[in-house]
Amino acid sequence: PRYCRKANQLIAISNHTKDDIISKYEIKESKIHTIYNGVSNEFSVLNPVEIQNVRNQFTQQKPYFLYVGAVHPRKNVISILQAFEKLKISHPDLPHQLLIVGRNAWDNQSFLDYLNNMQYRKDVIWMESIERSTLVKIIGAATSMVYVSLYEGFGLPVLESMASGVTVITSKNSPMEEIVQDGGLIVSPLDVQEISNAMYQIATDENLRISLNLKSKIISHQYHWDKTAQETGQLIEQMLSQINIIR
DSSP states (O other): HHHHHHHOOOESSSSHHHHHHHHHHHHOOEEEEEEOOOOOOOOOOOHHHHHHHHHHHHHHHHHEEEEEESGGGGGGGGHHHHHHHHHHHHOOOOOOOOEEEEEEESSHHHHHHHHHTTTTTGGGEEESSSOOOHHHEEEETTTTEEESSOOOSSOOOHHHHHTTEEEEEEEESSHHHHHHTTHHHHHHETTTTHHHHHHHHHHOHHHHHHHHHHHHHHTTTTTTTTHHHHHHHHHHHHHHHHHHHOO
16 A cells, blocks of 8 residues: 555556555555556467367366466365366266366365365366466367456456457456456356356357357457557656656
8 A cells, every 4th residue: 555655656457456456545546547468479269179189188088177377265266166066966978177277375275175075076187387388278278267266456367268269257346357348257256056057058058158259359359468568658658758847
């Protein structure tokens, strides 16, 4: 709060973060500018052969749901496990697996206990560290990115998935909902049944999945690092010109 009050201008990476700064730190709205993160050009739609090659390598040729990010309570990965377990118990014929990519961060005993006692533990694959180029492929070959954090400033894996033409399931009342717009499925992050239902929809309704994939790809074009840099530069130039006038 001290730095926010002292700064001439503030950049927020989403309107959700901007609103948090206003409400929590009582900073004037006029001082805060939303400039969104971008997405790297390396994320793109994979062709069917590339998708199958990734699945052959990591999930025994099976389609998969994906979570990317550190594993700790704020990320709410346990709700993804619970939703996936419900999905597999209710629909045992579904071939899908769950792939988790991210380090074991902290305060994860509940997560670990649940994971190790799952009925469908064999269908959950957890990789703590992979090469960046491999991550790009894994995101592009997923059936859906499931990213239901309890709190984020932006949620970059969501945008990376959208740029890859991959449907996103993500949290209501979050910056991810702000970014995804109507290009994904929005759920209550603590409603395990709702998350599970969304996973089932994406797994079984090909028309819905294709429609959302196309929408998400188009929406992702609004976010790129050149635009982020340009808007940041313009704000800095504007601020410096005001300082020079005052001097």
